[in-house]
Amino acid sequence: MTDPKKSQIERISDLFAVPDALPTRITAPLRRMAPEQWSARLAELLPVLVRAGLRDETADVRRWAVLVHVVAVLSGTTHDAAHASSRRTGAVIFEAGYSEARLSKLLSARGDGLRDQVARLARFLRARGAQPLDLRPLARLVLAEGLDERAADAARLDIARSYYASADRAIKETSE
Amino acid sequence: MIITHLDRAGGVRETDLFGTFAALSRDEVEDFPALRAHQRHPWHAFTVQVAALAMLRADISDPPGDAEGWRGLLHGLAPPEAWELVVDDWSKPALLQAPGLETGLRHTGKRATTPDAIDMLLTARNHDLKGARMADAPEEDWFFALVSLQTQEGQMGAGNYGISRMNGGYGARVALSLRPAEDRPGTAFRRDITRLLALRPQIERDAVSLGDVALVWTLPWDGTSSLPFDRLDPWYVEICRRLRLVREDGRIAALLANSKMARIEAKARKGVTGDPWAPVEADGSKSWGVSSQGFNYRKMVDLLDHEKIAPAPLARPAPEDGVAGLTLRAAAVARGQGKTEGFHERHIRVPAKAVGVLGAGDRLGTIARERRARAGEAAVILRHALRMLAQGGPEKERADDDVTNARIARFERLFDRAVDGAFFDADFWNHAAETGDTDEHWITWRGRLADMARHTFDEAVSAMPRSTLKRLRAEARGRSRLDGCLKRFRNPHAETAGAKP
Numbered sequence: 080m081t082d083p084k085k086s087q088i089e090r091i092s093d094l095f096a097v098p099d100a101l102p103t104r105i106t107a108p109l110r111r112m113a114p115e116q117w118s119a120r121l122a123e124l125l126p127v128l129v130r131a132g133l134r135d136e137t138a139d140v141r142r143w144a145v146l147v148h149v150v151a152v153l154s155g156t157t158h159d160a161a162h163a164s165s166r167r168t169g170a171v172i173f174e175a176g177y178s179e180a181r182l183s184k185l186l187s188a189r190g191d192g193l194r195d196q197v198a199r200l201a202r203f204l205r206a207r208g209a210q211p212l213d214l215r216p217l218a219r220l221v222l223a224e225g226l227d228e229r230a231a232d233a234a235r236l237d238i239a240r241s242y243y244a245s246a247d248r249a250i251k252e253t254s255e
Numbered sequence: 256m257i258i259t260h261l262d263r264a265g266g267v268r269e270t271d272l273f274g275t276f277a278a279l280s281r282d283e284v285e286d287f288p289a290l291r292a293h294q295r296h297p298w299h300a301f302t303v304q305v306a307a308l309a310m311l312r313a314d315i316s317d318p319p320g321d322a323e324g325w326r327g328l329l330h331g332l333a334p335p336e337a338w339e340l341v342v343d344d345w346s347k348p349a350l351l352q353a354p355g356l357e358t359g360l361r362h363t364g365k366r367a368t369t370p371d372a373i374d375m376l377l378t379a380r381n382h383d384l385k386g387a388r389m390a391d392a393p394e395e396d397w398f399f400a401l402v403s404l405q406t407q408e409g410q411m412g413a414g415n416y417g418i419s420r421m422n423g424g425y426g427a428r429v430a431l432s433l434r435p436a437e438d439r440p441g442t443a444f445r446r447d448i449t450r451l452l453a454l455r456p457q458i459e460r461d462a463v464s465l466g467d468v469a470l471v472w473t474l475p476w477d478g479t480s481s482l483p484f485d486r487l488d489p490w491y492v493e494i495c496r497r498l499r500l501v502r503e504d505g506r507i508a509a510l511l512a513n514s515k516m517a518r519i520e521a522k523a524r525k526g527v528t529g530d531p532w533a534p535v536e537a538d539g540s541k542s543w544g545v546s547s548q549g550f551n552y553r554k555m556v557d558l559l560d561h562e563k564i565a566p567a568p569l570a571r572p573a574p575e576d577g578v579a580g581l582t583l584r585a586a587a588v589a590r591g592q593g594k595t596e597g598f599h600e601r602h603i604r605v606p607a608k609a610v611g612v613l614g615a616g617d618r619l620g621t622i623a624r625e626r627r628a629r630a631g632e633a634a635v636i637l638r639h640a641l642r643m644l645a646q647g648g649p650e651k652e653r654a655d656d657d658v659t660n661a662r663i664a665r666f667e668r669l670f671d672r673a674v675d676g677a678f679f680d681a682d683f684w685n686h687a688a689e690t691g692d693t694d695e696h697w698i699t700w701r702g703r704l705a706d707m708a709r710h711t712f713d714e715a716v717s718a719m720p721r722s723t724l725k726r727l728r729a730e731a732r733g734r735s736r737l738d739g740c741l742k743r744f745r746n747p748h749a750e751t752a753g754a755k756p
Contacts, residue, residue, distance in 0.1 A: 235727055236734070247650070
């Protein structure tokens with residue numbers, strides 16, 4: 080089921096998008112989980128990570144927990160696809176009505192604050208039916224923040240560029 | 256007067272003026288250590304002009320290899336005292352010093368006690384190159400200062416007129432030449448003399464007038480009259496100031512006097528005087544000058560553009576130059592009103608395959624112009640992206656914001672320097688040397704410009720101060736703008752075929 084050529088976030092999304100791939104006793108707690116309660120949900124988290132191919136014993140499970148939570152939220156109870164490579168992160172966020180101020184807050188957040196903002200973003204997008212979107216920049220940001228700031232910055236820029244490109248297109252269309 | 260040179264084995268040699276000409280003729284000179292950078296061309300021009308004039312008068316084509324031979328040649332041009340640095344009898348000329356200075360000035364005249372006080376570099380508030388430091392200077396320092404002063408100085412206030420071989424008192428005597436492989440003082444000396452003598456018949460045919468005054472300093476000058484231009488030989492060596500060197504307590508000093516007018520009446524010629532190193536506007540209207548910008552790629556393109564600038568005679572290749580190892584050299588001291596704006600110099604190696612297009616036809620100029628135009632387009636793309644970055648990524652950049660323009664100026668200069676370093680690369684010369692035209696060279700150049708623009712933008716992102724909140728927006732919008740424009744710039748004819756710059 081899992082494609083070895085795909086990134087781990089894509090494989091996690093695939094798992095949640097297929098009915099019966101994961102039992103409800105796994106998906107529901109992960110969907111309802113608060114990111115800071117990740118340690119209480121290891122029994123649900125670890126099987127998902129293992130099935131997605133994460134073998135690295137040094138992996139920061141706390142960071143992966145919020146990413147799994149994001150996928151669970153976006154997928155919902157209807158097994159919607161959370162990830163689509165062609166739908167640029169920033170563009171989807173903009174079109175969903177996510178304000179520039181909230182974007183700024185997301186991209187300037189660090190540590191637990193970032194994980195909290197990412198979780199809020201997922202709920203925002205799900206509420207507006209904006210999924211799927213390219214989750215890879217968000218994944219890179221969450222995994223690199225505080226460890227590899229160049230990579231984290233590149234991810235932030237990736238999200239910002241597609242956000243502002245959409246904003247500028249909208250401005251142009253409005254003025255024409 | 257002793258002139259010091261380093262020989263080709265690195266040894267220090269001391270000779271007189273005639274011995275120096277002989278050493279140059281024998282190509283034994285590696286360097287003149289007393290020469291300051293801005294004095295090099297005036298010294299070279301002095302030796303070449305004097306040598307060519309002397310050889311022309313003596314009707315010889317091979318320069319003598321011995322000091323006595325040169326003594327005879329130079330004395331054939333002017334009497335012995337005209338080659339002495341200090342001559343007490345002011346009714347006679349001294350080297351680059353005209354007779355006719357009022358003897359009363361020995362006691363009352365303005366004096367300079369160091370050679371760098373008479374040489375031409377005026378630095379703002381005495382910064383950088385300090386003035387009047389060369390106390391106890393040997394005679395050769397005075398001599399080189401005299402050569403520089405008398406043959407390349409501009410106007411410095413009332414009574415201090417400049418040379419005739421430049422356009423206006425605040426112009427520059429630009430020297431453009433082709434230097435041979437193994438560029439040494441002697442090889443350049445011999446090369447330029449040979450070329451001048453070969454060009455002489457053409458020069459005489461083309462000359463509007465052909466005078467017989469070759470060494471202007473040998474004629475008396477009381478400062479109240481100008482020499483008509485038509486009295487001058489095309490290779491004349493001029494002076495522009497009235498002064499005499501004197502010996503006082505074993506040291507040399509200069510006594511200076513003003514003049515009521517320029518030594519040579521040539522204002523209307525606007526620097527078109529037959530200077531064999533001077534580039535001139537193609538329509539012959541005036542000589543070409545240089546500013547504080549120096550010889551950046553934009554100015555060098557002008558110099559290579561024969562529709563715009565006629566190449567200096569000594570910058571054109573000749574069969575005896577061969578094709579290997581040639582260098583195009585441009586040098587000048589830029590000048591402003593009451594100040595100098597730097598000594599500028601540039602060397603560009605000319606590959607063998609491209610020598611044929613130098614000075615022939617307009618292919619070189621056309622390619623250079625187009626490359627410059629593409630660089631200008633890339634600079635505009637970069638400027639817009641930098642403005643977007645500096646202004647925090649607004650919906651619309653403000654073009655007339657002085658603060659922004661000041662903030663991005665150093666990155667624009669960074670880009671300019673990068674372009675300057677890459678402009679005359681191997682691809683440029685390969686392109687010039689080919690007979691057809693293909694997309695390949697233009698795609699390569701556009702690609703390089705795009706890479707340089709992107710790299711400069713990256714530097715700006717790293718260096719520019721900006722608030723965290725606006726940072727990502729600024730970079731996102733700036734980079735999107737840059738990438739979008741550069742994509743079109745790299746291949747503007749992606750939908751059409753054809754070789755276009």
